[in-house]
Amino acid sequence: MKKLQKLLTLGLAAAGAAVLLTGCGKKALEGPDLEAASWDQITEAARDTTVTFYGWGGDENRNNWLNTTVADHVKENYGITLEVVGMDINDILTKLSGEKQAGSEKGSIDMIWINGENFYSAKDNGLLYGPFTHKLPNMEAYVDLEDPETLNDFCMPIEGYEAPYAKAQMVLYADTAVTPELPENAAEFMEFCKKYPGKVTYPALPDFTGSAFVRCLIYETCGWEQFQDMEADYDTVKTAIEPALSYLRELNPYLWNQGKTFPDSSTTVDAMFADGELVLDMSYGPFSVASGIEEGIYTDTTQTFVFDNGTIGNTNYMGIAFNSPNKAGAMVVINAILSGEIQLTQYAQLKELPVVDQDKLSAEEKAAFDAVELGQGILTQAELLSHRLPEMPASLVPVIEEIWLNEVVGKV
Structure with a gap:
């Protein structure tokens, strides 16, 4: 009731039409009347409120961007206070699940x-609010609504339960002053590892980057099409990826520690590469090398590359909790992040692939995106997107991770 009275004192009641259509202000908008409300009414209900944004907090650059660029924008334009809370997604879903049960x-x-x-788990268990993306003006204004990654997340129908945030794509990189050759496919990657024994590895699954890299090698050796509608059955998946399992087992003796163990995380692999212990690294951040060179972590001869057949790309998203106390505010912040203005700052400051449709940008906006200097050692956005492969269904990922643990680790 305190929030409701605050909105009333701000003049929502005096708006007349807003009250007639939404009952009695913010409480109604957060409830069943949110769907019927106009965007102006949703924006007014969100004004001068607080919105919490929970997510992985391990990227300081992103934290700074959220706490300054995004927070300043929504404060100035809507009076919204954005509170960014760093929390592992598993802990977030556990918290929501507990609240759901209670x-x-x-x-x-x-x-x-x-x-x-x-997302697959959260949506399946009713932990997300939606659909809501059809209410966001910037979805229509800036996002390709027919893009497969707008419609599906790891082959899971989104159905309006999350909005795109940024695009990611698996890339590899090496210091060309140390290893002039850059492998263009799985066969060349094997030869590369044989040439530099003990100097290549990948993070142990289920690390996000390590898991994606293994899926890229599965695509290289088994193709990708068959997995798009595959049943998440252990034996079915194991049979389908057997050529990749054989490849990975053959690869093991030439990896760091002979493939008996693997580094615990992508952060550990990054540090090993930066220290020269490894000659190759990988990332889901396609422009991460530029940041590393700029910060003096990598040499200016470090170069990003992808396999000729492509690498897996996906989109990360923003959802709203099923019991969010401020759904209107969350929608307004998400809509702001989808704007050309904020997507441009994400592209320039964080070096993240934007989710805006280039064909929907104005000439001025296109020029602004084209003018962004991303730095050294990277592939262009066009090169990345032309080598972008779709993700597998989310349900296959844990199955593959289990098979990898049983069939690859220590199998020399």
Whole structure:
């Protein structure tokens, strides 16, 4: 009721039409009348409120961008206070699941940074609010609504339960002063590892980057089409990826520690590469090399590359908790992040692939995106997108991770 009275004192009641259509202000908009409300009414209900945004907090650059660029924008334009809370997605879903079981109608989480199997689980268990993306003006204004990654997340129908945030794509990189040759396919990658024994590895699954890299090698050796509608059955998947399992087992003796163990995370692999212990690294951030060179972590001869057949790309998204206390505010913040203006800052400041449709940008906006200097050692956005392969269904990912643990680790 305090929020309701605050909105009333701000003049929502005096707006007349807004009250007639939405009952009695913010409480109605957060409830069943939110769907019927106009965007102006949703924006007014969100004004001068607080929105919490929960997600992985390990990227300091992104944290700074959210806490300054995005927070300043929504504060200036809507009076919204954005509170960014760093929390592992598993802990977020555990928290929401507990609130769901307890019948909590109002939680503490508004927005969630989410994608892939976590979205699959959250949506399947009723932990997300939606559909809501059809209410966002910037979805229509800036996003390709027919893009497969707008419609599906790891082959899971989105159905309006999350909005795109940024695009990611698996890339590899090496210091060309140390290893002039850059492998263009799985066969050349094998030869590369044989030439530099003990100097290549990947993060142990289920690390996000390590898991994606293994899926890229599966695509290289088994193709990708068959997995798009495959049943998440252990034996079915194991049979389909047997050529990749044989490849990975053959690869093991030439990896760091002879493939008996693997580094625990992508952060560890990054540090090993930066220290010269490894001659190759990988990332889901396609422009991460530029940042590393700029910060003096990598040499200026470090170069990004992808396999000729392509590498897996996906989109990460923003969802709203099923019991968000401020769904209107969350929608307004998500809509702001989808704007050309904020997507441009994400592209320039964070070096993340934007989710805007280039064909929907104005000439001025296109020029602004084209003028962004991304730095050294990277592939262009056009080169990346032309080598972009679709993700597998989210349900296959944990199955593949289990098979990898049983059939690859230590199998020398």
